[in-house]
Amino acid sequence: MTVFTRPGSSPTVPSGVKTVEVNYDSVDDLTKNLSGQDAIVSTIPPTSAAAQTNLIHAAVAAGVKRFLPSEFGADLHNPLNRAAPVYADKIKVQELLSSLAAEGKITYTVVYNGVFLDWGLQFGFPANLRKKTAVLHDGGERLYTTTTLAGVGKAVVGVLSHSEETKNRVVRVGEAVTTIKELLALSQDIVGGEGWTITKPDTAKEAEKALVEIKQGVFSHETILPFIYRAIWGKENGGYFTTTDNELLGIKELDKEGLQKVIQDVVDGK
Numbered sequence: 179m180t181v182f183t184r185p186g187s188s189p190t191v192p193s194g195v196k197t198v199e200v201n202y203d204s205v206d207d208l209t210k211n212l213s214g215q216d217a218i219v220s221t222i223p224p225t226s227a228a229a230q231t232n233l234i235h236a237a238v239a240a241g242v243k244r245f246l247p248s249e250f251g252a253d254l255h256n257p258l259n260r261a262a263p264v265y266a267d268k269i270k271v272q273e274l275l276s277s278l279a280a281e282g283k284i285t286y287t288v289v290y291n292g293v294f295l296d297w298g299l300q301f302g303f304p305a306n307l308r309k310k311t312a313v314l315h316d317g318g319e320r321l322y323t324t325t326t327l328a329g330v331g332k333a334v335v336g337v338l339s340h341s342e343e344t345k346n347r348v349v350r351v352g353e354a355v356t357t358i359k360e361l362l363a364l365s366q367d368i369v370g371g372e373g374w375t376i377t378k379p380d381t382a383k384e385a386e387k388a389l390v391e392i393k394q395g396v397f398s399h400e401t402i403l404p405f406i407y408r409a410i411w412g413k414e415n416g417g418y419f420t421t422t423d424n425e426l427l428g429i430k431e432l433d434k435e436g437l438q439k440v441i442q443d444v445v446d447g448k
Contacts (some may be wrong), residue, residue, distance in 0.1 A: 181198070182198055194259055235245075248271075263366070289334065289348075299444045304361070316321035323417065332429055350421065351423060351427055364437055368438070
């Protein structure tokens with residue numbers, strides 16, 4: 179396994195993992211460093227869309243067989259999400275991969291896993307366990323799919339282990355189906371129910387307000403996040419995956435006790 183790093187970056191990687199500093203602005207440099215690689219798992223952020231496009235073209239030039247774009251979130255095959263301006267760059271990447279795959283130049287797999295469960299709670303999303311704040315989007319009663327970072331990692335391994343079954347398509351995974359209210363109740367059982375600050379924004383209205391600013395050229399966390407919230411908790415945005423590829427990819431679903439353990443581990447800083 180090889181991890182590509184940006185110039186000057188020194189990430190912590192597991193023992194035995196090779197790191198290579200690359201220039202994401204140079205397709206030639208990326209192509210040279212991709213020689214001999216079978217698959218790429220991209221975690222390039224949406225703010226660096228050009229870097230991911232360069233990586234795709236380099237992958238084709240280097241003969242890489244499989245590309246997993248930097249998705250790992252909401253279902254962008256839902257028309258409401260697909261039309262959201264904040265996902266435009268992700269859609270362009272999907273369309274590029276689809277066209278290249280149609281020409282037989284590469285294969286791809288898009289992984290949708292819903293919102294990150296443990297990572298979200300670590301960063302106060304949708305509940306901050308230390309500050310005791312929670313955001314009940316659309317009332318917090320809507321079911322949604324969520325997955326831990328470890329679960330996403332298992333899904334990636336599952337994709338690469340079942341290359342033919344996952345070729346040129348979307349896979350959906352989810353370790354748990356819950357509601358914000360249920361997650362809040364489980365959290366309060368662990369950290370206590372007193373002293374919480376709870377808000378209940380409307381995802382559609384918040385996205386509408388953000389769209390006005392985006393049309394004026396304002397792209398910021400304040401204008402981007404409402405669309406992400408709507409993609410997860412909006413009424414018709416498909417945040418709850420009714421079908422998944424869990425069985426194919428070896429993903430086990432968490433029961434209530436499993437959810438509680440994830441919350442407890444976040445509280446304990448694990």
